[in-house]
Amino acid sequence: MTIASVDQTIKLISTGAAAGSTCSPELTAGPWELDAGTPGYGPGSSMGDVIPTGSPRQGALPETYRTASPEELAERIRAAKATLGDRVVILGHFYQREEVLQHADFVGDSFQLAQATKSRPDAEAIVFCGVHFMAETADLLSTPAQAVILPNLAAGCSMADMADIDSVTDCWEQLEELYGTAPDADGRVPVIPVTYMNSSAALKAFCGANGGIVCTSSNAETVLEWAFERGQRVLFFPDQHLGRNTAKAMGVPLDRMPMWNPRKPLGGNTAAELGAAQVVLWHGFCSVHKRFTVDQVDTARREHPGVRVIVHPECPMAVVDAADEYGSTDFIKKAIEAAPAGSTFAIGTEINLVQRLAAQHPEHTIFCLDPVICPCSTMYRIHAGYLAWVLEGLVGTVEEPPVVLNRIVVPDDVAGPARTALERMLAALPPAPARQGA
Numbered sequence: 001m002t003i004a005s006v007d008q009t010i011k012l013i014s015t016g017a018a019a020g021s022t023c024s025p026e027l028t029a030g031p032w033e034l035d036a037g038t039p040g041y042g043p044g045s046s047m048g049d050v051i052p053t054g055s056p057r058q059g060a061l062p063e064t065y066r067t068a069s070p071e072e073l074a075e076r077i078r079a080a081k082a083t084l085g086d087r088v089v090i091l092g093h094f095y096q097r098e099e100v101l102q103h104a105d106f107v108g109d110s111f112q113l114a115q116a117t118k119s120r121p122d123a124e125a126i127v128f129c130g131v132h133f134m135a136e137t138a139d140l141l142s143t144p145a146q147a148v149i150l151p152n153l154a155a156g157c158s159m160a161d162m163a164d165i166d167s168v169t170d171c172w173e174q175l176e177e178l179y180g181t182a183p184d185a186d187g188r189v190p191v192i193p194v195t196y197m198n199s200s201a202a203l204k205a206f207c208g209a210n211g212g213i214v215c216t217s218s219n220a221e222t223v224l225e226w227a228f229e230r231g232q233r234v235l236f237f238p239d240q241h242l243g244r245n246t247a248k249a250m251g252v253p254l255d256r257m258p259m260w261n262p263r264k265p266l267g268g269n270t271a272a273e274l275g276a277a278q279v280v281l282w283h284g285f286c287s288v289h290k291r292f293t294v295d296q297v298d299t300a301r302r303e304h305p306g307v308r309v310i311v312h313p314e315c316p317m318a319v320v321d322a323a324d325e326y327g328s329t330d331f332i333k334k335a336i337e338a339a340p341a342g343s344t345f346a347i348g349t350e351i352n353l354v355q356r357l358a359a360q361h362p363e364h365t366i367f368c369l370d371p372v373i374c375p376c377s378t379m380y381r382i383h384a385g386y387l388a389w390v391l392e393g394l395v396g397t398v399e400e401p402p403v404v405l406n407r408i409v410v411p412d413d414v415a416g417p418a419r420t421a422l423e424r425m426l427a428a429l430p431p432a433p434a435r436q437g438a
């Protein structure tokens with residue numbers, strides 16, 4: 001099946017050949033044009049966010065990959081994959097562009113891809129077409145002999161960057177001073193740290209070292225239940241919306257979910273507010289999902305009577321409340337697959353997944369809640385040119401020996417406790433199979 005590509009749609013809009021609008025004219029440029037130290041995350045949903053100093057940068061992509069046509073790149077990727085065979089496995093996140101995802105051996109959300117990492121211990125190289133924290137997680141879950149490769153080092157995540165280890169440690173020390181460290185009569189400690197998968201390995205390690213755990217959007221409720229069994233309250237980072245939406249669905253009152261602003265003493269709260277807290281929410285968000293609004297939901301309902309509105313739990317609470325359903329990318333995908341033909345869906349998640357689902361399900365009407373095309377800035381950094389480059393590096397040539405480019409390695413002192421937090425998560429939920437093939 002030929003899937004309509006978001007890149008192609010953007011190009012058609014930019015030339016006037018198609019109706020519609022995009023959030024930035026720069027989306028038509030190759031990501032390599034941003035590799036020369038351009039400040040910020042680049043065009044797309046995170047372009048208004050401040051990128052932390054020292055964030056990884058991608059070096060120059062050789063010209064042969066920058067100037068190759070999409071067809072030539074696809075052919076080179078296929079040839080390199082065929083040569084490498086089982087020595088390489090390519091993982092692709094749902095939000096990747098079609099031109100990359102067509103080459104993936106496994107396609108899924110971050111949780112499914114974490115599982116997929118463990119399913120191929122024989123592969124020498126895991127090429128992760130996703131963002132930096134996902135590649136770190138793959139490194140944590142793979143064997144020491146396996147090399148995890150991120151095709152473009154600048155593919156970070158603006159949400160993950162909103163919580164850094166120094167700010168979280170500072171928060172933790174303030175909470176320990178306030179709550180103490182002694183367990184209550186039921187043996188529950190004062191606070192359990194929970195980090196969303198979308199966070200650095202350092203934060204996963206922090207959770208592992210402090211009795212905490214990792215969650216994803218597909219298991220957040222299970223993980224919070226795990227945490228409440230062991231702690232009187234939870235410190236949840238970095239995504240306030242996933243934390244709030246999940247805890248609210250579990251019955252936690254909003255006034256017992258204060259937000260922690262790392263730039264203010266006690267996160268901008270009083271000691272009494274923190275004392276009553278059940279979930280302390282970090283002041284982080286996803287700029288892709290922050291774009292969805294209640295107005296968009298109202299417009300969809302007005303223009304498409306009977307529409308089913310499904311949004312991701314990284315959306316603001318008002319949008320989740322206005323929607324018919326909410327859930328992880330895998331939940332959204334399965335809901336569409338299970339619907340009777342002729343259904344209409346308005347979806348609140350990243351445009352690459354929405355457009356792919358629309359192409360895969362011509363029996364339904366599926367559209368993105370946000371009429372403006374605005375992909376995730378950092379997922380957008382992975383392009384077929386970088387994928388061809390890292391794969392051909394693994395193959396080598398007569399003149400050049402094989403080379404592992406863009407390897408992501410989590411230091412040993414971080415890896416141990418980070419793995420502990422991940423393994424707690426994997427043990428808290430039965431494994432979900434990843435989808436084989438694109």
Ligand code: SF4
Nearest residue numbers: 157158159286288376
């Ligand atoms: S969609 Fe949001 S959470 Fe996911 S990688 Fe992009 S910025 Fe990060």
